[in-house]
Amino acid sequence: MDGFSKYYKKTWQERLDILVKQNKITLSQRQMLESLAVNQEIGDIQIENFITQYQIPEGLAMNYVINGKEYIVPMVTEEPSVIAASSHGAGIIKRSGGLKAKIHSRLMMGQVVLENVDDAKILVNQLQTQISTLIEVANQAHPSIVKRGGGAREIEFRILAPDMVSVDLFVDVQEAMGANILNTMLEAVAAKISEQYHRDILMSILSNYATKCLVTATCEIPIDILGKNGIDGKNVAQKFAQASRLAQLDPYRAATHNKGIMNGVDAVVIASGNDWRAVEASCHAYASKDGQYRGLSSWEIQADKLVGKITLPLPVGAVGGSIGIVPLAKLNKQLLTFENAKELETIIASVGLAQNFAALYALVTEGIQKGHMRLQLKSLAKSIGANEQEITRVINELEKIGKRDSNSAQAILEKIRG
Numbered sequence: 409m410d411g412f413s414k415y416y417k418k419t420w421q422e423r424l425d426i427l428v429k430q431n432k433i434t435l436s437q438r439q440m441l442e443s444l445a446v447n448q449e450i451g452d453i454q455i456e457n458f459i460t461q462y463q464i465p466e467g468l469a470m471n472y473v474i475n476g477k478e479y480i481v482p483m484v485t486e487e488p489s490v491i492a493a494s495s496h497g498a499g500i501i502k503r504s505g506g507l508k509a510k511i512h513s514r515l516m517m518g519q520v521v522l523e524n525v526d527d528a529k530i531l532v533n534q535l536q537t538q539i540s541t542l543i544e545v546a547n548q549a550h551p552s553i554v555k556r557g558g559g560a561r562e563i564e565f566r567i568l569a570p571d572m573v574s575v576d577l578f579v580d581v582q583e584a585m586g587a588n589i590l591n592t593m594l595e596a597v598a599a600k601i602s603e604q605y606h607r608d609i610l611m612s613i614l615s616n617y618a619t620k621c622l623v624t625a626t627c628e629i630p631i632d633i634l635g636k637n638g639i640d641g642k643n644v645a646q647k648f649a650q651a652s653r654l655a656q657l658d659p660y661r662a663a664t665h666n667k668g669i670m671n672g673v674d675a676v677v678i679a680s681g682n683d684w685r686a687v688e689a690s691c692h693a694y695a696s697k698d699g700q701y702r703g704l705s706s707w708e709i710q711a712d713k714l715v716g717k718i719t720l721p722l723p724v725g726a727v728g729g730s731i732g733i734v735p736l737a738k739l740n741k742q743l744l745t746f747e748n749a750k751e752l753e754t755i756i757a758s759v760g761l762a763q764n765f766a767a768l769y770a771l772v773t774e775g776i777q778k779g780h781m782r783l784q785l786k787s788l789a790k791s792i793g794a795n796e797q798e799i800t801r802v803i804n805e806l807e808k809i810g811k812r813d814s815n816s817a818q819a820i821l822e823k824i825r826g
């Protein structure tokens with residue numbers, strides 16, 4: 409589009425002016441974009457062609473006790489029921505002794521992919537003798553991470569096809585998520601392989617399938633406190649176990665089961681300033697680790713307890729990316745009171761499990777809509793233009809007549825306004 413030529417070279421004000429000039433927005437909408445931009449300087453640093461800051465609500469989930477420590481958890485989400493469900497689930501788990509979480513390992517992985525290989529096995533054998541050299545090359549490419557106590561740790565090889573080999577580099581990235589650290593190291597390793605073995609490099613890039621960055625969260629809930637809606641605790645626990653089994657058997661259910669987990673995971677990941685696409689990619693890939701897409705959590709009855717467990721790959725950092733730039737990410741770090749990236753991982757996995765508990769508890773007892781209903785109705789009332797005072801009245805009337813569609817809401821609002 410002509411008027412947008414070299415848009416990225418314009419100042420922020422010029423970019424907004426162009427939108428008006430090109431009849432994309434009105435003058436009052438320009439004002440809206442301007443007033444929503446809470447920090448133009450940061451926006452311009454973060455992305456190209458910045459016009460404003462999009463806003464998603466942030467709230468606090470309560471009742472989290474993880475490894476004996478209490479947390480209030482900042483969550484960024486636009487979905488009405490997520491924080492309420494999270495606090496509710498965490499509250500029941502808190503009464504049962506809280507969550508426990510442990511880190512298995514924290515190494516990020518990246519790959520140098522070699523193509524046009526006609527002797528894959530021979531090449532891998534040759535490269536195997538060079539592991540310590542390649543690790544040294546990787547560390548020399550990013551010496552500061554070595555000074556911080558991290559650095560390249562392992563190299564593995566995979567023959568992906570007769571003509572394609574992946575050289576997998578595993579790196580201790582300390583407090584960072586490590587994408588840039590990995591990418592720098594991988595390009596150095598690729599250059600070395602290309603120079604020494606004259607091989608064709610297809611690409612060198614971090615992998616988001618973080619299988620050596622795993623954390624497990626667990627909880628144990630006494631079965632006798634689970635009774636609800638006339639269903640006794642034992643029955644509820646059995647339904648939990650069946651729901652868990654269903655998510656292992658059926659990818660259609662597993663996708664929704666995991667989406668509910670990610671409702672909590674993403675909300676904390678975003679609040680912490682981390683890259684939620686990286687975490688999404690990692691968790692969903694991990695859900696397919698044995699070839700079929702499955703639920704990421706499990707629930708089983710052990711004696712008089714319902715035992716929940718989740719293992720997630722969580723490539724998150726406590727420094728780097730947006731974390732040091734966005735003031736709210738810093739404030740959220742202070743609210744969450746975590747010491748390091750490993751502790752942040754334990755919190756995120758725990759939130760995922762509590763979120764899953766809350767969703768399944770509703771599903772196997774009263775159904776998901778009842779708990780969601782009032783919050784969804786609030787959004788519905790707002791969407792048809794009800795003001796603060798009118799929202800409660802519209803919700804009450806909708807509940808009374810058992811409707812939840814916009815036509816009914818509109819009719820009620822009109823009646824209220826006379």
Ligand code: NDP
Nearest residue numbers: 552581582583584585586587588589683686727728729730
């Ligand atoms: P950064 O490069 O922003 O930050 C990492 C740097 O922080 C380190 O290199 C180090 O630099 C510094 N640092 C300061 N203190 C520490 C510490 N205690 N431990 C470790 N490092 C420390 O980010 P990352 O490399 O973590 O990459 C994350 C970013 O990359 C995210 O924004 C992500 O969105 C993006 N990204 C993601 C990709 C993907 O997921 N596929 C691909 C490409 C980018 P120094 O030692 O020099 O001070």
